[in-house]
Amino acid sequence: MLGTGAFFFDRIDSLTAETANPKPRPERSRWLTPLLMAPSALWFLFLLVLPLCVVVVYSFGERAQTGGYQAAFTFANYLNLPARLTAFKNTLTLAPAGTLICLLAGYPLAYFLAVKVKPKNRLLLMILVIVPFWTSFLIRTYAWMFILGGRGLPALLEFFGLPHIQMINTQAAVLVGIIYGYLPLMVFPIYVSLEKLDKRLLEASDDLGATPFGTFRQVTLPLSAPGVITGCMLVFILLMGEYLIPQMLGGGKVFFIGNALVDLFLQSLNWPFGSACAMGLVIIMVVTVSVYLKATRGSGQRDVSLM
Amino acid sequence: MDPRKEFLRQLRRYQKGSISRRHFLGVTGLGTAVAVMAQAVPGLRPRPAFAGDLGDKVALTSWPNYHDQKDLDAFGDKTGCKVELTVFGSNEEMYAKLKAGGTGWDAFVPTNYTIENYVKDGIIDPLDLAQIPNYDPSQYTDLRFTKPGTIDGKVYAVHKDWGTTGYCVNTKTVTEKMSTWKEFWDLLRTKYSGKATVHDYQLTTIGNALKYYGYSFNSNDEKELGEAEKLLLDAKPHLFGITSDYQPAMRNGDAVLAVAWTGDAKQLHKDLPEIIYVIGKEGGEIWSDFYAIPKEAPNKKAAYALINFLLEPDINKNEVLFHGYPVADKRVLALLPPDMLKDEIMFPAAEALTPLEFGAAATLTNPARAEIMARFKSA
Numbered sequence: 001m002l003g004t005g006a007f008f009f010d011r012i013d014s015l016t017a018e019t020a021n022p023k024p025r026p027e028r029s030r031w032l033t034p035l036l037m038a039p040s041a042l043w044f045l046f047l048l049v050l051p052l053c054v055v056v057v058y059s060f061g062e063r064a065q066t067g068g069y070q071a072a073f074t075f076a077n078y079l080n081l082p083a084r085l086t087a088f089k090n091t092l093t094l095a096p097a098g099t100l101i102c103l104l105a106g107y108p109l110a111y112f113l114a115v116k117v118k119p120k121n122r123l124l125l126m127i128l129v130i131v132p133f134w135t136s137f138l139i140r141t142y143a144w145m146f147i148l149g150g151r152g153l154p155a156l157l158e159f160f161g162l163p164h165i166q167m168i169n170t171q172a173a174v175l176v177g178i179i180y181g182y183l184p185l186m187v188f189p190i191y192v193s194l195e196k197l198d199k200r201l202l203e204a205s206d207d208l209g210a211t212p213f214g215t216f217r218q219v220t221l222p223l224s225a226p227g228v229i230t231g232c233m234l235v236f237i238l239l240m241g242e243y244l245i246p247q248m249l250g251g252g253k254v255f256f257i258g259n260a261l262v263d264l265f266l267q268s269l270n271w272p273f274g275s276a277c278a279m280g281l282v283i284i285m286v287v288t289v290s291v292y293l294k295a296t297r298g299s300g301q302r303d304v305s306l307m
Numbered sequence: 308m309d310p311r312k313e314f315l316r317q318l319r320r321y322q323k324g325s326i327s328r329r330h331f332l333g334v335t336g337l338g339t340a341v342a343v344m345a346q347a348v349p350g351l352r353p354r355p356a357f358a359g360d361l362g363d364k365v366a367l368t369s370w371p372n373y374h375d376q377k378d379l380d381a382f383g384d385k386t387g388c389k390v391e392l393t394v395f396g397s398n399e400e401m402y403a404k405l406k407a408g409g410t411g412w413d414a415f416v417p418t419n420y421t422i423e424n425y426v427k428d429g430i431i432d433p434l435d436l437a438q439i440p441n442y443d444p445s446q447y448t449d450l451r452f453t454k455p456g457t458i459d460g461k462v463y464a465v466h467k468d469w470g471t472t473g474y475c476v477n478t479k480t481v482t483e484k485m486s487t488w489k490e491f492w493d494l495l496r497t498k499y500s501g502k503a504t505v506h507d508y509q510l511t512t513i514g515n516a517l518k519y520y521g522y523s524f525n526s527n528d529e530k531e532l533g534e535a536e537k538l539l540l541d542a543k544p545h546l547f548g549i550t551s552d553y554q555p556a557m558r559n560g561d562a563v564l565a566v567a568w569t570g571d572a573k574q575l576h577k578d579l580p581e582i583i584y585v586i587g588k589e590g591g592e593i594w595s596d597f598y599a600i601p602k603e604a605p606n607k608k609a610a611y612a613l614i615n616f617l618l619e620p621d622i623n624k625n626e627v628l629f630h631g632y633p634v635a636d637k638r639v640l641a642l643l644p645p646d647m648l649k650d651e652i653m654f655p656a657a658e659a660l661t662p663l664e665f666g667a668a669a670t671l672t673n674p675a676r677a678e679i680m681a682r683f684k685s686a
Contacts, residue, residue, distance in 0.1 A: 063674060066424045066427055066668070066672060067402075067424075067672040068403075068406060083678060083681065083682075084681065084685070086685035086686075087681075087685055090685070145555055146555065146559070149555065149556070149559045149561055150556075150559045150560050150561035151559045151560065166501065166547075166561075168548075168561065169547060247507075247550075248552075251504070251548025251549060251550050251556075252507045252548055252549030252550045252684060253546065253548060253549055253684070255681075255684045255685040259684070260681060260685075263509075263681060263684075264677070265403075266397060266399045266400060266403070267399060267508070267509055267677065267680075268509065268672060268673075268674060268676070268677030268680075269399060269402075269403070269672050270674055270677060
């Protein structure tokens with residue numbers, strides 16, 4: 001037992017030593033780094049920063065007579081944001097709910113894949129998680145329309161004598177679609193962080209007298225926190241902009257901000273108001289994500305140091 | 308039903324084009340994907356070894372399942388000018404693209420209510436009709452179809468085909484004999500609650516709600532729109548869905564009433580004869596598609612030649628047999644199988660068409676209507 005403990009501290013020491021004194025790196029041309037960074041920098045500049053600037057400018061403009069954008073400076077579009085309150089509300093309730101359910105369902109799956117499964121079966125199971133990605137997301141969502149539609153699951157339940165329930169075109173159907181579509185995005189980051197987890201730490205914790213739950217809470221969970229945070233961010237950010245699932249499984253009755261944006265840009269051609277809505281979404285996202293990151297980073301560090 | 312079979316059936320339907328074309332592609336963004344495919348696949352075929360004086364390619368932008376590839380190939384074989392077809396999901400997308408400029412399109416297929424805006428924005432020029440000898444207005448059964456292409460006495464676009472917006476009824480469930488919009492909105496809020504769909508499209512959904520009160524489909528009057536909104540909000544909890552992709556729900560039996568376009572109604576009726584199509588007695592929408600040439604088209608000469616070729620009665624007949632939308636050209640109608648002409652969905656009786664209205668540009672882009680639709684969808 002003492003031996004394991006000693007190893008444990010050795011390991012922590014070696015970890016800190018590694019981060020404190022990085023190995024000297026060979027000299028590189030001073031142009032290499034900028035050169036390697038150039039493609040992604042250009043990508044960000046032209047496909048993120050500049051479009052965002054355009055959206056900001058548009059959001060203060062006016063809608064042209066035939067639709068589109070007309071230069072102006074007005075806050076009217078922002079003051080009009082409450083007109084899409086329901087869309088914001090739906091997005092802000094279903095996106096976190098979807099993220100949470102994905103986490104609750106995805107964590108055990110990732111844990112199972114990373115810790116419990118025999119290595120020789122792991123690849124097969126991993127492939128099974130990825131397989132749905134080989135088919136277009138659109139077609140898979142379409143399949144759900146038929147599973148949840150009148151002749152799908154409800155008909156099956158009726159066959160067993162249950163009363164008819166409408167499944168499709170409800171918030172629940174949208175939630176099912178969300179979990180189905182986004183689960184793999186949650187599983188993989190958690191899997192990666194759990195796979196890197198040194199299984200000997202779990203034994204050590206057990207040897208030191210921790211209960212399985214204690215081990216999970218004090219060792220596994222903090223060490224997989226980066227995966228959990230990444231997974232949650234990935235799912236949450238993508239869900240905030242979700243359009244397809246509410247459109248197809250909500251039957252147009254579950255209105256997300258993404259749906260509001262599509263209508264504003266493509267149907268009523270009210271680009272300035274659409275831009276203001278998009279900015280509203282960006283601001284909400286920046287605030288929630290930074291609050292979330294701040295909160296989780298703090299708790300993660302404390303737990304690790306406790307260990 | 309076996310979900311796998313159902314899935315394959317869906318896929319096949321998609322290949323056949325039974326799934327509502329514009330709106331399915333519009334909402335999913337698949338249009339662009341199909342466009343890429345459509346460009347890639349003809350590219351695999353060997354190019355003609357010669358290029359005539361029309362150049363070696365002409366870019367046509369249109370709708371999915373709207374042209375028989377054989378006809379486009381025939382043009383290529385005849386002239387040495389290969390047709391590159393791109394398809395779009397909605398008029399609004401097409402408009403946004405042309406407005407941004409630099410499309411490289413030679414010819415495209417706009418719908419009636421967009422033409423006015425194209426002219427206003429200086430995106431299209433009047434056509435040189437001498438280069439389209441096959442366009443003969445005297446041959447059209449109803450001049451209303453060609454009219455939206457003419458602005459201030461100048462012809463900017465020539466008629467391609469047309470259709471209507473009515474509603475589908477599954478007569479197995481719905482025993483009432485329906486003929487009006489009033490019945491449609493009343494029955495969906497009572498006996499068939501939870502079993503009806505309306506379009507996810509402001510123009511037709513608000514337009515048909517206005518028809519309940521007998522107002523114009525194109526009304527932009529504040530008071531009338533207010534009444535339409537009240538009806539929509541009242542109907543909302545009774546709707547199965549707000550979707551322009553209503554074929555799955557109708558086929559499944561989830562919906563028994565659905566606002567529908569000619570083409571979808573035709574496809575549904577073909578597969579399930581109990582589904583019939585009703586054009587509301589009060590009126591509703593009639594639409595018409597056109598060929599036009601953008602001002603900045605790189606190969607106008609080939610664009611004219613292509614439009615003229617596609618309007619040739621014999622070729623146009625092939626096109627109709629392929630896409631299944633009605634045309635108004637008597638020379639083409641004479642060549643169509645008599646059964647098709649008797650089809651009530653494709654060719655409704657003249658008196659059913661009389662009260663119908665063409666959607667107006669101002670109706671489509673009215674911000675007040677957009678807000679009503681947003682409130683309706685988020686209610």
